[in-house]
Amino acid sequence: MSKKRFLKAIMLFVMVLSLQVAHAQLKTVTGIIKDDKGQPVVGATVKAEGSTEATKTADDGSFSIGVQPTTTSLVISSVGFAETTVSVDNASTITIKHKDTELADVTVNTVNIGYGTQRRRDVTGSIASVSGKDIKDLPTTNVAAALEARVAGVDVTTSTAEPGTTSQITIRGVSSLFQPNPLYVIDGVIQRSNPVGTGPDAGSNINPADIASIDVLKDAAATAIYGASAAGGVIIITTKKGLDRKPVINLSTRYGVTKPLLYKLLDRDDFIKLQSDIAPNSPLAHNTETDTLPNTDWVKAMYRNGIEQNYNLSLSGAAGPLGVAPTANYYMSGVYNKQTGVFIQNSSELFGFKLNTDYKVTNRVKVGETLDAYQRSTTPVDYAVDPTGGSAPAPRLNAPFLTQPILAIYQSPGVFATDPAGLSIPNPIAQIVTKNRNITQSNIQANVYGEVKLPLALTFRATLGYTIFNEQGNSYEAPYVAGSENIGFAKLLKDMVSYKSLLNAYTLAHDKSYGNNNINAMIGYEQYQGIYNAIYTSETGVYPASFSYVPLTGAISNIANGGYDPQPLVESEFGRINYNYNTRYFLSASVRRDADYIKFGPNNQAAVFPAASAGWIMSDEPFFKKALPKVNFLKLRGSYGSIGNSNIPPYRFLAGFSPSNPTPTAISNIASFAPNSATPVTGFSQTSIANPNIKWETTNEVNIGIDGELLHSKFFFTVEWYNKTTHNLLYDLPIPTSTGFNNFFDNIGTSNNKGVDILLGYKDHIKELNYNVTFTGSFNKNKVIDLDGVGHPIRDGNNDYGQGYGGMMANDPLTYTAPGGSFGQFYGLKVLGIYKTDQQAIDRGITQFGKTPHAGDLIYYAKAGHTNVTALDDTIIGNPYPKFTYGLNINLHWKGFDLAVLFHGVQGVDIFNGVKPYSEGLFLQGNTTSKVFGASNLGTNGVTSQPEIGQTGPGGSFTPDNQANNNYSHANSYFVENGSYFKLQNLQIGYSFSNKLLNKVSIRSARLFVMGNNLFTITKYTGLDPELGSQDLTTNGGTTNRGIDGPYKYPSVRTYSVGLDLSF
Amino acid sequence: MLDFKFITMRTKIVLMAVIILFMVGCKKPPTTVQDLSLVSGAVYPSTIDQLTSIVATGYANYRSENLNGFQLLTSAFACSEHIADETGPMNVGDPSGKAPYNNASPTDAWITNIWAGFYLGVTDANNTLTAESFYEKNHAVAGDSAMLKAIRGEALFLRAYYYFQLECFYGEKYIDMKQPASSDANILGVPIYTQTPSTLAQTQSPRATARQVWSLIISDLNNAKTLLPNSWSGDNIGRVTSWSAKGLLGKAYVFTQNWDSAKTVLNDVILNGNGPRGLPLQLMPFNIYKQAFNSNVYPGVLNANTDQKFNQESLFEIEVDRVPGNGGYGIFGNAPNLYLTTSIGLFWSPSGFGDDHVSPEVMGYSDLYVHDRNLLRFGFTVPLDSVSVSALVPNQNYNPNSKDSGYISTTFVPSAWYQHVSDSFRNSNGADPRLYVCALEPYMDTVMFSQTGPASDRYKRPVSKCFNVPVPDSYHGWSFKKYQTLDASLNEGTVEQCDGANYYLLRLADIYLLYAEACMNTGDQATALSYINMVHRRAYGQAAPYTTPNNNLTDPAHDYQTLTDATKADPSDVNLAHNPLAYERYAELFAEGHWWFDVCRWGNSTTGTSGNYNTDFGKNEGTYYGNLLPNNLPSQWNNVSSYSYPIPSTEINSNDLVSAQPNGGQNPGY
DSSP states (O other): OOHHHHHHHHHHHHHHHHHOOOOOOOEEEEEEEEETTSOBOTTOEEEETTSSOEEEOOTTSEEEEEEOTTOOEEEEEOTTBOOEEEEGGGOSEEEEOBOTTSSTTTSOSEEEOSSSEEEGGGOOSOEEEEEHHHHTTSSOSOHHHHTTTTSTTEEEEOOOOOTTOOOEEEESSOOOTTOOOOEEEETTEEEOOOSSSOOOOTTSSSOGGGEEEEEEEOSHHHHGGGGGGOTTOEEEEEEOOOOOSSOEEEEEEEEEEEEEOOOOOOOHHHHHHHHHHHOTTSTTTTOOOOTTSOOOOHHHHHBOOEEEEEEEEEEEEEEOOTTSOOSEEEEEEEEEEEEEOSBTTOEEEEEEEEEEEEEESSSSEEEEEEEEEEEEEEEOSSOOOOTTSOOOOOOOOSSOOSOOTTSOSEEETTEEOOOOTTOOOOOHHHHHHTEEEEEEEEEEEEEEEEEEEETTTEEEEEEEEEEEEEEEEEEEEOOEEETTEEEOSOEEEEEEEEEEEEEEEEEEEEEEEETTEEEEEEEEEEEEEEEEEEEEEEEEEEOSSOSSOOEEEEEEEEEEEEEEEOOOEEEEEEEEEEEEETTTEEEEEEEEEEEETTTSOTTSSEEEEEEEEEEEEGGGSHHHHHHOTTEEEEEEEEEEEEEEEOOSOTTTTOOEEESOOBOSSOBOOEEOSSSTTSOOEEOOEEOOOOOTTOOOEEEEEEEEEEEEEETTTTEEEEEEEEEEEEESOEEEEEOOGGGTOSEEEEEOOEEEEEEEEEEEEEEEEETTEEEEEEEEEEEEEEEEEEOTTTOSOEEEOOOBOSTTOOBTTTTOOOEEEOTTSOTTEEEEBOEEEEOSSHHHHHHHTOEETTBOOOTTSEEEOOOTTOSEEOGGGOEEEEOOSOSEEEEEEEEEEETTEEEEEEEEEEESOEEEETTHHHHHSOOTTOOOOGGGGGBTTSTTOOSOSBOOSEEEOGGGOEEEGGGTTOTTTSOBGGGEEEOOEEEEEEEEEEEEOOHHHHHTTTOSEEEEEEEEEEEEEEESOOSSOOOOOBSOTTSGGGTTSBTEEOSSSOOOEEEEEEEEEEEO | OOOOTTOOHHHHHHHHHHHHHHHHTOOOOOSOOOOTTSEETTTOOOSHHHHHHHHHHHHHGGGSTTTTTTTIIIIIIHHHTTSEEEOSTTOTTSTTSOGGGTOOOTTOHHHHHHHHHHHHHHHHHHHHHHHHHHHHHHTOOTTOHHHHHHHHHHHHHHHHHHHHHHHHHHOSOBOOTTSOGGGGTTOEEEEOOSSOOOSTGGGOOOEEEHHHHHHHHHHHHHHHHHHSOSOOOGGGTTSOOHHHHHHHHHHHHHHTTOHHHHHHHHHHHHHHOBOTTSSBOOOOOHHHHTTTTOOOSSTTSTTOOOOOTTOTTEEEEEOOOOOTTOOOSGGGSSOGGGOOOOSHHHHSOOEEEOTTSSSEEESSOOOEEEOHHHHHHTTOOOOGGGGSGGGOEEOTTOOTTGGGGTBOOOSEEOOHHHHHHHHHHHHSSSSOTTHHHHEEOTTTSEEEOOSSSOGGGOSEEEBOSOTTOSSGGGOOOOEEOTTOOOSSOTTSSSSOOSOSSOEEEEEHHHHHHHHHHHHHTTTOHHHHHHHHHHHHHHHTTOOOOOSSTTOOOOOTTTOOSSTTOOOSSOTTOTTTTTOHHHHHHHHHTTTSSOHHHHHHHHHSBSSOOSTTOOTTHHHHHHHHHOEETTTTEEOOOOTTTTTSOOOOHHHHHHOHHHHTSGGGGOOTTO
């Protein structure tokens, strides 16, 4: 059905219903149902006693029921609660009590399944939940980071502590070369990023303190209702709503100090000692009068302790005529977060505001809105590559290996020191402090919805959403001279990017029980359209230190780039039916059709994603109760579904001409055919090869799960097995540069992920000590089934120093992806040992890189028949994907004290320690760490456990490693380490003050806490922090460059915080 | 039992309002979408100007970052053939510091990049051919045909030019096309693409045989020479002509030892050819030649060069515009679209003495300087220790306030003896006069740092030893002069931060020497000697005629008497001391991107074993140049591998038809 006809049908249907007004004489009873903790109970059945009228409670626990005038009592039933009968006269607020033999209190008792909610016990797909209160105090503004180690199958790594950046989140393994992020759905509205250019950063646009609950949809059956966007899993966030007629004011504050984990480089004396060892004839060597030389600690100059502070204020409540359930509720909050990075001149500041309101216009009509606004202002470490041309160099380095301690930062105040002739060492401080950068992102999202209850147990809901995202970047680069770097003139860059999007969504739901047959069905239509508009400008020769565009004489202005695109459009139709018999046997099916008009060509714009699942609550069977009375609850469930991925750049099915002939960083596209004054011709070239046949990547997944509770529900568990296969992998296939193009977009292969997710929990109390221990673990194995469209392995990963300096393993790809193995396995020479003597190498008779190795050189494995080891002898030397990841979450409450401990562990993983060649070897004329003194043949060393860093020959000449055995200059297994770890991720100790005390000062509750993040790590890894994500998410979605610890990385940190939560 | 009582009028109004409001925003799905950041290939090109914009990419590409915008002369040619020495491992073109050792690795950035750069030129040419057909079919109007023919010819010429370069750098060996094809059936060249790929399958192409590559070059040039006009006019004089095609064709014949064909076509060029402006081809007189590689925007400074662009010696040339205001850091500046320059001037820039009259300063990056052994090759034999710090003497004429005179000195200068000797080398032909066209002598030559700065900055400064040589006393440290900007520092704000002159990619002196080589190899020693001498003689300022071939004029004082006569090169110079042809190719075409190909074709041919052909030619070069920076180590020459660059591993990793070839598609020895 075309979209238009579909819409007409919905409209007609709704109108007909609204006009057919029947007349009968019922009286209406309204009220709200809460549990014994005051939380609203959703989906509870309200029946008129002795009659057939029945209804269910809404999201806020409210209900409205028409009953015969003779009805005197209502019967309230809900799974997990004791059945309760109340008089019609007392129905305005009804409290029902939990039965203690159900899942009830373990997690929230309802789950958001997308376009609707479901009781947790009824769920047939794989959905895990996290309560907002568990994460609200964590020192982050990013939802993904807050989920770290809390949900089985959800792998979150936070490898950088750069303010404002996001964590890497992977749900049930990597499957794609365009690995999508999870889809974030906030209060029913999909958070879509801009498909054309910069846009809002989903997951970073929600204040964790506003979150009531998070539901993570993991398997295809659960996520298929989001179809084409769901391949990365779905994270549904429900924000807080006002509950209480008495307004609640909540103030929470947090202040923390972050300490970077850093390398220590050689100081002056050790540096000179090293020079003496490697190049005895150099002027520096054996120089004793060195105390006049500078002794600069570049690490210390570039890093500092950072600060994270967060203030959150909220007001919430409910309002309406007394005697009935509140007809309106509201929640508003504001947040301020400021982080100063551990890197100098690096910070982020965030203001946010949120408003949620719902109004009952009539008993059958409800409207509401959510309004979110935030502004994040960042002083980034490195501005994105200047889109208008080259930008001055900037370091972004774990340790500035390319520095020398004997060079000063400044030669006089404000004047950068100059390198001696013949030395070309950048001055990172000059690179950093001459740049004045600021990026401000603001995002306003407003959604309104209207919901009408119609006859035939139908509910129609319409949502209109509008999002406006705006980014403004300012960058002022001052001229400077620092040795070999000479930036001649001031440069100002400005950019403005806006992305606006409009959402129209309609759903029609039917929810009714026919005897023991309970049906919940829903159909919907959703349309999402966007407009992108951007301009990038630059000017050189501007008035100093200002973003205000004041040109000096001779300034060169250049409005060089921009973009405009009103075409982004996604249209979706979807439907779902949930059926259960006697709340014991469950069936569910859904289907979604998505059409994306800018990602795929005319024949492939739309795709259909179906799913089905079933569940059986065995523990409700009489035979089961008899056989296993200790088991309070046991559910078996299984599902199969299909989901899509279109997380690729747009328009790759089209080609065209562009006035650019870009080579790595500069554009050269004009030619002149006559001397000087002639008008040059601007060249137009075809920029890419179009592939009109690209289509959706599709994942099919089977999930089988079992949920259970034992021992009076003190012990609870969920175990799930899944097997998912991703077909038509999308890939920006590198094609031979001899074609004149770099890539060809195509569907190239198949991958598979298998795994088991485990949740184990135990909660109990010992007298007044309540405790709750949850263990989440996940086994996952990803495997590339075929890459038939490529025909050769995919290589990726590097260990470069960045910004044109090459690196210790320059242009040497470190990973290898081929059928039969997992994504991005480490690839290089296998090291068999270190030559103890020169003779040993001669005896072996195998040259390495064309040369006979020496004592102290690594012994490389040579493939059969090879007498000279080269890159052709590379083999797989490690796997960056962990076999098992786990989290252990312990919560203790004793009187006013609470303790929360979160451990995060990873087992069976390798890391390519790419820092090691820099920290144990010698990079160009730079510095290294004291580990270098353990190298073979250095100074008076013989052969040690570290290979030699180069050869000092007769006459004091020094042959660098990359001209010799490549011990540190070619990827090899010496640098592959066991990356397993067990980390104390978060420790919180809090004390809640007693109410008596507080009541006197009109405070409802107060909690003071101290917290530590990333406190300690148990690992064999020799680098700084084994928690590593992908090196570059823009290449193959990060899938093929994971687990590489490189020198070009923002350090991780340890955070210590204190906080206070007050409620009035 | 249904009850609709609750649906009140109010509810209905609200409901209708909601529905109407929410339907408003819906959008009709588009029937077609376009990538709005591109011009659609369905409509472009629809005018001759638009078609010209496509052929222009093939010319512009030569100045791209991957080629002379950054890496070609700077990293590939200069270091491989040792005209330059890298001052330090931080040389941005070769950060691993490997290029000078003739021991490149398939992952080196410059190996990867010049490959990509040349192939982008091939693609530009193929795109032009496709666009020309498209235009001809859909938009051509009466009167277009001559232009369309010419554009086709340009595309074929450019494709041949780029394949020529690719084959010379990356081909396994030079072949002798006189021999039957079976004799070199296993010698691999480079992959061939004669059209823009439109499917994945078309993106895969194995390395063709060397013979196939040369055959394509020759056939493209044969086609180009009939399609191209004999000359252009007005704003088009920089476009290639049929004479450019014939010249390059002759060169291709020489490189494949097809002497007879080479002689025919080269002789045609020499006798009948004309330059870009339609005037007959002839060698520039030396007084013009010595300025032709540095044009000054500002009259009256330095040697007051006149503009020698597109002169009568030129067959193929790339325009460099030194228009004030179009400046930047080579091609890396702030408005790259405006620059008609490369970045060679940036990396080769001279060093001069700064304001303190003592310390050297750079005019750009000064990463590369003229390797000292080149001085010896040009006959400059002054010992190094005469310009060491201890040999300098106080400058008697030093006057720190003498700026107004337009000249300052340094506080210390070389001894009077050195000045005298140096002068005799320069002015009495002690050294090959072309040395002073190619390089700048510290203390004796001058540069200007500024044209727009304060008046106190606008004065000549003596050239210093290259700023970046690690131990100044161990090097002569001359700076490059060819193509350099000598009248403004590249650090200067908005002055033309640009290379010093147009780049000659093919000029008549090269043609003469190629013709001589063809004659020499077919037994016509006299003609060979005569053409070698014509090129040689010009350097010694002998009066023309340079226009008349086979002239009988001689210059006994300077002419070579035989093809094995002694040259200016040092007697220890095995390759050049008694090889006028090789010497002239080296000295005449120094720093123009030719010598490396000569070294390789003479050292790495399937058949050549006599005359210049010597399998150790490259090894001798390596030995001659001694220690090389940045690591101060000797050459790591290997006769098996060093003559060919490795095929970049990015190519092997992405081109299955290459990786399936013998040795994984890689050249021998890698």
